[in-house]
Amino acid sequence: MTKYPTPLTPAVYHVLLALAPEPRHGYAIAAEISQVTAGELTMGPGTLYGSLRRMEGWGLVEPSEPPADAATGDGRQSQRRYYRLTPTGREALRLEALRLERAVTLARAHHVLGGPA
Amino acid sequence: MRAFARALSALFLWAAPSGWRREAGGYVRAWVEDAIRDAEHRGGARPWIELTTTIGRDGMMTWMREWRAAVGGLGRPLADLRMDLRFxxxxxxxxxxxxxxxxxxxxxxxxxxxxxxxxxxxxxxNPLPYPDADRLYHVGQSSPKQPGRVFLMSYPDLMDLAAAPGTFEAITGSWVGRFNLLEGPIPESILGARVTPGYWQTVGVEPRLGRRITPEEYAVGARVVVLRHTLWANSFGSDPNILGRSISLNGTPFEVVGVMPEGFRPPQILRQRNAQFWSALSLISDEQRADRRGGSFNVMGRLRPGESIETARASLAGFGARMRAAYPEILADRGYSANPLLDETIGNVxxxxxxxxxxxxxxxxxxxxxxxxxxxxxxxxxxxxxxxxxxxxxxxxxxxxxxxxxxxxxxxxxxxxxxxxxxxxxxxxxxxxxxxxxxxxxxxxxxxxxxxxxxxxxxxxxxxxxxxxxxxxxxxxxxxxxxxxxxxxxxxxxxxxxxxxxxxxxxxxxxxxxxxxxxxxxxxLSSIEPGFDVEAYTLSLGYAGEDDPVAMNAYHQRIQEELEAIPGVEHAGATWMIPLTGWGWQGLDIRGVPPAAGDRPRHSFRYQRIRGDYLEAMGIPILRGRGFDDQVDGYGAPKAALVNESFAAWISRHRDPIGAIFDLGEKGFSAGEFEIVGVIGDIRQYDLSPPPPSRRSTSPRRRNRRERSPGS
Structure with missing residues (x-):
C-alpha cells in the first residue's frame, strides 16, 4: 500500500470529510460535497469513482456494508457501493484539517483575511 | 431529461475501455439513478442542467483519463490531435x-x-411503400400488337380472374371518379376510388380505424366507404367517432366503416394517387358490369410468396386461353399479362x-x-x-x-x-x-x-x-x-x-x-404545343343539389354567369376533366365509316364533356365548322359534337367529318345520336407526351346539355 500524497487534494479532502460522519454511497458523497462547497466542487460519477479507487489503494477508505437505516430506494440498493473511513483515512483528514487550520492562522496573522488586526 | 441523462452516461460508459466499464459500470449507473431521483425531487430545470453538465464533463474527463491509463500514452495523441486541429x-x-x-x-x-x-x-x-412490394404486379389485357404492355380490363374479366385460383394471392380492380362530398355548407369535389374487396389484401395495408369492405357488403353493393387519412383529418377533423357515421357522396348516403392509416399512399398505377376514399366497385352501372367488350378498370395483383413473374404470366396465359374458349366472339385476340408494379409506376422516368x-x-x-x-x-x-x-x-x-x-x-x-x-x-x-x-x-x-x-x-x-x-x-x-x-x-x-x-x-x-x-x-418538352392556353385559370366545384339534370344545368348556368360577371374574366366555361388530367372512353360507330375490324364491334375513342365558352376560355381554336352555340345547342336541342383535328383527318378518309352522325346507343345519360358540327385543334389532354400511335388517340369532343354533373 502506497502512502497517500500530502497535502491532500481538495477532492480527496472533501471525500474524506463527507465520509467522516457515516458511511455513504457514491451519489450521496457527491451531493454532500456539492452542498458543503456551495457547488464549487462538483464530482461526476467517473471522477468520484476514480478518486475512491485511488483512496482505497492508499488505505484511506474501504468498502462498507450499507447502514441499517439506509433507504432501500427502488431496488437499486444492491448496485450502490458504500464507503467508510479507515483509521488511516480519519488520521489523514485530521492532519489535513490541522494543516489547513495552521495555514488559516498564519494568514490571519498576516492580516490577509481582513477584519481586526 | 431523465432519458437524456441516462443515455448520456450510457454513451460514455460504452465509449470507455471495457475493463473500466466492467469495474465501474454498476457504480456509475447507480450514481446516475440516485442523481436523477434527486433532480426529480428538487424539481425545476436547474437540477437537470446541472446533472447533464456534470455527466458530460465527468464523462469526457473520465474517458480521457481511463483510455490513457488503459493503453498508456493515448492522452498524448489526443493532446496532439487537439493541437493539430487548432493548427x-x-x-x-x-x-x-x-x-x-x-x-x-x-x-x-x-x-x-x-x-x-x-x-x-x-x-x-426503393421498393414501393407496401409490404413485400416486389410481389405486386399490374395485371391486365395484353395485345399482340403491343407486346410487353398491360391494358385495362373489363369488369366480367376482372371478376373471373379474381375468382380463378392462380398464382395470385389477391387481385383488385379499381375505378376512380370525381364525387361531390357534402360536409358543411360548401360541397367539395373530391376523387374517390371504387375497388373490389381484394384491395386491402393486395396492397397489404389495413385500415387504421375500423375495417375493410367485406365480400358480403361488396356482393350486395352496400354503400359503405373507407376514408383516406387526409380526408378524415381535413374534412372530418379526425373525428374518433367517425365509424358508423353517414356521409353524403353525390347526394347518396354512405356509411363510414374504416379510415386508412396516415401516410398510406394508394397505388399510382390504379390512378388512385389523389383518391380520398374507397367504396365498392360493384356500385358501377349494370351496363358496365355486364360489358365484357370494354376495358375500364385498372387491375393489380399480389403474387403468392415464392411465385415468379414467369409462372404468373403463364397462369394468366392459361386464363386467357380459357376465356377465349368461353367467349370466342368477344375475346378473339385478347390475352392477359402482368408487369411488375414498380416498373409500371415509374415508367421511363x-x-x-x-x-x-x-x-x-x-x-x-x-x-x-x-x-x-x-x-x-x-x-x-x-x-x-x-x-x-x-x-x-x-x-x-x-x-x-x-x-x-x-x-x-x-x-x-x-x-x-x-x-x-x-x-x-x-x-x-x-x-x-x-x-x-x-x-x-x-x-x-x-x-x-x-x-x-x-x-x-x-x-x-x-x-x-x-x-x-x-x-x-x-x-x-x-x-x-x-x-x-x-x-x-x-x-x-x-x-x-x-x-x-x-x-x-x-x-x-x-x-x-x-x-x-x-x-x-x-x-x-417546353416547346410542346399543349393545344390550349396555359394561362387559363381553373377552379373545381362540387354540386350538392338535387340529382336532376334540369336543376344541375341551371346550377352550372348560374355559376357560369356569375363567373362571367367578374371584371377581367373574358370567357367562362366548364368541363368534367381539365386538360392534362384525363379522358373518358367511349365506343362508337360513325355512319359512313366502316366499322372496326376484328373483335371490336365499335371504334373506341376518348371524349370530353364541355359547356359554355370552354373552348374560348382555354384558347382552343375552331378549325372548321362551328363551335357550340347556347341558342342552337341548348338543353333539349339535337346533340352536337366537336372532333379534334386528328380524328377529323381519320374520318376524312371515308367521308367529310362535318355532318357525320354517330350513335351512342340507347342506354345511359349520353345515349342517342350526335352530329359532328365542327373541328377543333388537337390538345394534350392526358399529359404532355405525344399521343400513342393508335387509333385511340383521336378524340371526339362533344357536349350534351342533358348530361348530368360530372362524375355522378
Whole structure:
C-alpha cells in the first residue's frame, strides 16, 4: 500500500470529510460535497469513482456494508457501493484539517483575511 | 431529461475501455439513478442542467483519463490531435478565401450527388411503400400488337380472374371518379376510388380505424366507404367517432366503416394517387358490369410468396386461353399479362433520372479535381514552411498527421455544408416536382448518397492534402530550404497540376455535352404545343343539389354567369376533366365509316364533356365548322359534337367529318345520336407526351346539355 500524497487534494479532502460522519454511497458523497462547497466542487460519477479507487489503494477508505437505516430506494440498493473511513483515512483528514487550520492562522496573522488586526 | 441523462452516461460508459466499464459500470449507473431521483425531487430545470453538465464533463474527463491509463500514452495523441486541429483551423483561417473556395466547391459536388442519389433512390431504387412490394404486379389485357404492355380490363374479366385460383394471392380492380362530398355548407369535389374487396389484401395495408369492405357488403353493393387519412383529418377533423357515421357522396348516403392509416399512399398505377376514399366497385352501372367488350378498370395483383413473374404470366396465359374458349366472339385476340408494379409506376422516368445522377457524379468529380488543384497550388506555396518545420525537428509522421488533419477538416466542413445544400435542394425539388415525376412524394434524405460523396470529397482532400509531404520526401531538409519554392518537388507539383487541369477539362467537356442534351430535351418538352392556353385559370366545384339534370344545368348556368360577371374574366366555361388530367372512353360507330375490324364491334375513342365558352376560355381554336352555340345547342336541342383535328383527318378518309352522325346507343345519360358540327385543334389532354400511335388517340369532343354533373 502506497502512502497517500500530502497535502491532500481538495477532492480527496472533501471525500474524506463527507465520509467522516457515516458511511455513504457514491451519489450521496457527491451531493454532500456539492452542498458543503456551495457547488464549487462538483464530482461526476467517473471522477468520484476514480478518486475512491485511488483512496482505497492508499488505505484511506474501504468498502462498507450499507447502514441499517439506509433507504432501500427502488431496488437499486444492491448496485450502490458504500464507503467508510479507515483509521488511516480519519488520521489523514485530521492532519489535513490541522494543516489547513495552521495555514488559516498564519494568514490571519498576516492580516490577509481582513477584519481586526 | 431523465432519458437524456441516462443515455448520456450510457454513451460514455460504452465509449470507455471495457475493463473500466466492467469495474465501474454498476457504480456509475447507480450514481446516475440516485442523481436523477434527486433532480426529480428538487424539481425545476436547474437540477437537470446541472446533472447533464456534470455527466458530460465527468464523462469526457473520465474517458480521457481511463483510455490513457488503459493503453498508456493515448492522452498524448489526443493532446496532439487537439493541437493539430487548432493548427489546422488557424491555417485555414489564415487563408479564408482559399478555404471558402475549396469548401464551397466540394460542398456543391457533395450536395449535387446527395440530392440526385436521394431522388434516384426514392423514385427508382426503393421498393414501393407496401409490404413485400416486389410481389405486386399490374395485371391486365395484353395485345399482340403491343407486346410487353398491360391494358385495362373489363369488369366480367376482372371478376373471373379474381375468382380463378392462380398464382395470385389477391387481385383488385379499381375505378376512380370525381364525387361531390357534402360536409358543411360548401360541397367539395373530391376523387374517390371504387375497388373490389381484394384491395386491402393486395396492397397489404389495413385500415387504421375500423375495417375493410367485406365480400358480403361488396356482393350486395352496400354503400359503405373507407376514408383516406387526409380526408378524415381535413374534412372530418379526425373525428374518433367517425365509424358508423353517414356521409353524403353525390347526394347518396354512405356509411363510414374504416379510415386508412396516415401516410398510406394508394397505388399510382390504379390512378388512385389523389383518391380520398374507397367504396365498392360493384356500385358501377349494370351496363358496365355486364360489358365484357370494354376495358375500364385498372387491375393489380399480389403474387403468392415464392411465385415468379414467369409462372404468373403463364397462369394468366392459361386464363386467357380459357376465356377465349368461353367467349370466342368477344375475346378473339385478347390475352392477359402482368408487369411488375414498380416498373409500371415509374415508367421511363428511369431513363431521365439516371443521366441526372451521372451528371451530378461528374460534377462531384470536377469539384474534387478543382479542389485537388487548389491543394496542389497550396502545396507548392507551403514547401518552404514544411521544410522549415522539418529542419527544426518535426518528424515526417508529425507533418503527415498535420496535413491529414487539415484535409479532414476541409472534408468535414464540405460535408456539413453539402448536406445542407442537399436538404434545401431536395425540399425545393419535391415541392416543385419538375416534370411530374412519379413517386416524388416518397423522395427523402438518403444517407447513402451523402456517405458516398463525402467519401469522395475526403479522399480527394486526403490524397492531395498530403501532396506536399509526398512530393518533398526524397529531398533533405537543408536542400529543400535552399531551393525554396523552385525545387524539383515544385516541378513535379506543376506536372501534377497540369494533369489535373487536363482531366478537369475532359470532365467539363462531358458535363457540358450532357447539359446540352438535357437542355435540348427540356426545350423539346417546353416547346410542346399543349393545344390550349396555359394561362387559363381553373377552379373545381362540387354540386350538392338535387340529382336532376334540369336543376344541375341551371346550377352550372348560374355559376357560369356569375363567373362571367367578374371584371377581367373574358370567357367562362366548364368541363368534367381539365386538360392534362384525363379522358373518358367511349365506343362508337360513325355512319359512313366502316366499322372496326376484328373483335371490336365499335371504334373506341376518348371524349370530353364541355359547356359554355370552354373552348374560348382555354384558347382552343375552331378549325372548321362551328363551335357550340347556347341558342342552337341548348338543353333539349339535337346533340352536337366537336372532333379534334386528328380524328377529323381519320374520318376524312371515308367521308367529310362535318355532318357525320354517330350513335351512342340507347342506354345511359349520353345515349342517342350526335352530329359532328365542327373541328377543333388537337390538345394534350392526358399529359404532355405525344399521343400513342393508335387509333385511340383521336378524340371526339362533344357536349350534351342533358348530361348530368360530372362524375355522378
Amino acid at each position: 489546422a483551423c488557424r491555417s485555414w483561417i489564415r487563408r479564408p478565401g482559399f478555404a471558402a473556395l475549396a469548401i464551397g466547391t466540394l460542398a456543391l459536388g457533395v450536395g449535387a450527388v446527395t440530392t440526385s442519389y436521394a431522388i434516384v433512390a426514392g423514385v427508382v431504387l 428511369q431513363t431521365q433520372l439516371v443521366p441526372l445522377a451521372g451528371a451530378s457524379i461528374l460534377l462531384l468529380l470536377i469539384a474534387c479535381t478543382n479542389v485537388a488543384n487548389l491543394l496542389m497550388i497550396r502545396a507548392t506555396e507551403r514547401e518552404r514552411e514544411l521544410s522549415l518545420r522539418v529542419a527544426i525537428g518535426a518528424g515526417q509522421g508529425r507533418i503527415f498527421r498535420q496535413l491529414l488533419t487539415e484535409s479532414a477538416l476541409l472534408g468535414a466542413a464540405a460535408g456539413v455544408l453539402g448536406a445542407g445544400i442537399a436538404w434545401v435542394s431536395l425540399e425545393l425539388f419535391t415541392s416543385l416536382n419538375p416534370g411530374d415525376i412519379p413517386r416524388i412524394d416518397e423522395v427523402g434524405f438518403e444517407p447513402g448518397g451523402l456517405v458516398f460523396s463525402l467519401a469522395a470529397a475526403i479522399t480527394t482532400s486526403f490524397v492531395f492534402g498530403l501532396a506536399p509531404a509526398l512530393l518533398s520526401r526524397q529531398v533533405g531538409p537543408a536542400e529543400r530550404l535552399r531551393r525554396g519554392g523552385v525545387g524539383s518537388a515544385s516541378r513535379r507539383a506543376t506536372r501534377i497540376r497540369g494533369g489535373l487541369i487536363a482531366l478537369e477539362s475532359g470532365l467539363a467537356l462531358v458535363i457540358v455535352m450532357g447539359a446540352g442534351l438535357l437542355v435540348n430535351s427540356y426545350a423539346r
